[in-house]
Amino acid sequence: MSQALKAAVLQSAAIWGAPRVARAARRAVRALDPAAPQPSGSRRRQLLVDVSIIAAHDAGTGIQRVVRSLLAQLLRSPPAGFDVRPVRATRKTPYCYAALFPESHASAPHRSASEAPGEAVRVESGDMFLGLDLTSRIVPRRQRDLLAWKRQGVRCAFVVYDLLPFQHPHWFTPRARRSFRHWLSTLAVHADELWCISRTVARETDALMQRRFGLTNADIAIRSFDLGAETLDRAHAASLPASDRRREYAHPMLLMVGTIEPRKGHAQVLDALDALWRDGADVTLVVVGAPGWHVEPVVQRLQRHAQSGRRLFWLHDADDTRLEELYAQADGLVMASEAEGFGLPIVEAARYGKPLFLRDLDVFREVAGEQATYFRATNGDALARELSDWLALLSAGAAPTSDAIEPITWSASADQLKALVAALTDTA
Template identity: 45%
Template sequence: MAAEADSMICISQAVADELDGWLSEHEVVRRPGLRLEVLHHGADISGPVPDAEQDTDLLKQIASRPSFLMVGTIEPRKGHLQTLDAFEKLWADGVDAQLVIVGNEGWKPLPENERRTIPRIVQRLSNHAERGKRLLWLTGIDDATLQQIYLASACLLSPSEGEGFGLPLIEAARYGLPLLVRDIPVFREVAGERAAYFGGMSGDDLARAIREWLAARAEGTHPQSVGMPWRTWQHNVLDLLTLVQPPASPTALSLAGTAAPASATASSTAQESTAVPAQPRAFDADAAAHASAGAAGSTSAGPTAAASAATSPTSASPMSAGAAGTTEAAA
């Protein structure tokens, strides 16, 4: 794909950096002038935040003590084992915190021997002595219930070891839920100063970070997520169209002063009135770094774009989601 595409569109700068590094490491032939573009995911989470409800036993339980919420499919890279180790240590030390995990078991179609740590995670969650008490594993949760879980929780916990973007951070911020996340580039890119960060891979490392976060919360000094920026899918599409437009031909440039039909002018004006100005970030592929997210490409006689494509968990590529290729015909 890199040999054919004019540009590769990545869902974050972190993905673009990783993709460039992967291409360089594997000495992949690139088309001259190949560009790596950055286009953040959209998030259609506008509208009023619902009032918090605590009229169910589940929501009452979540709100009864500081609850750390994890949202996402059960997968090896999501940090569930480290999190369980951390909370077992906290509980043993008398810390009355709660762990709430919302997410279904992942990679179920794969043979057991290809599912890596998932069976062990599921076994620990299913048989844990604290399940139903201070450990809640919730599956099949609808959007309305998830909204109320966000509102009842104390903190979004994201210990994921690798992400292409990090949409749960934006969802949590919409509800004013503070963030405690692993210190990886994409989370810094998405959350900036509106999150607390932790490092280390052991349960002790995360337990220490949770203690520090709880202490900061008690003092009112923990980072607040309110005000985190995001883009809607409408803005995402408008920016994508800007990125894939072919260069204007000399003929088109010479006709630039010609009056456009009234209908076309009205359409253009309407679009300009509603669109957030596109802010794509591009850099020469020879200057940057490998994607934790997958790549997909397309070639045709005109400008085309491939949507972000996720590879299977067993793909030989180190990229799981996050890059798309575009190829344009010469004017």
């Protein structure tokens, strides 16, 4: 059996059903790498950035906000020696060059006719593939592309946002769980490095790679980088005329931001507020987020709640401008997620110095430190008590604020990503 055929057979076995084969598959794939990959002639290296999901449909989720923001920064200021090329694929079609997003056209480098949108990706030694988008259903089906690229000296890195479908499978559909397992196996076989969005996720990923695939950090480097937030004038959104802000909410107004999913804790927060409202508390909750999966009871509750339109508001299609207005108006941010990879709303709210009421998660403490109030309640009644105490602190002006949190910009976040690209290039 040829080395190439052996690698193909082993990678298929590892991805589709035998994760413990991943270590052997990884060795077989690496044996195909050119000894010293270098770009030919004067050609600049390509940084192939996977945007398969967002190129098909931008639903505005947290991950897609990250992809959109980082891609725009990479296109404006590519890593040294690289041209940034967005690419896309489907489960049935190989990778091709993707159309650039409109806001990036002006700053994108010139592209040759052979690299027009829709054209098949062409690689040479020294190019790099960056799995920026979460394409768990696509990447395992593109193992042939990845193997061909590795044979030509392409390095592969993937961004890991979280491990939730593996850690908490009951929150996800059977197809989502299955696809995520295949995606993890693909990373175990092909990734030169994994770049995680928090140190917490990096620790969890390192442990998973060792436990499930027998891979140590010597086999696959696992690093982390910080996510950014848009720069802004804090006073601008708050000073908009009421007609521009479209609605003023009764205060105190609490804000929850994120897709409606079981793990986000909306049901528990509603249980707590129901108890407070029954006791006469005058507090408003604004929920921002599109409906996800397994959330029909929560969606119906939001739509039919007795306080809907009075003290409870659900905005399922708020754009970025509207979201900024809400951050400016809010008296505090509530994040009740039972698990997260980062917690982007925390840094978004911190740009306004808002008080934070967060579930006591390691990753939230990593992001917010002592600049937040943490709760550990596991049911609505217990949360009502902790929430009532925090509201009293808010009223007295004594609640910790997030002023001391210094979110980095998306430009700075992209700089960290570019440093990872440079470091991986140097190890090639």
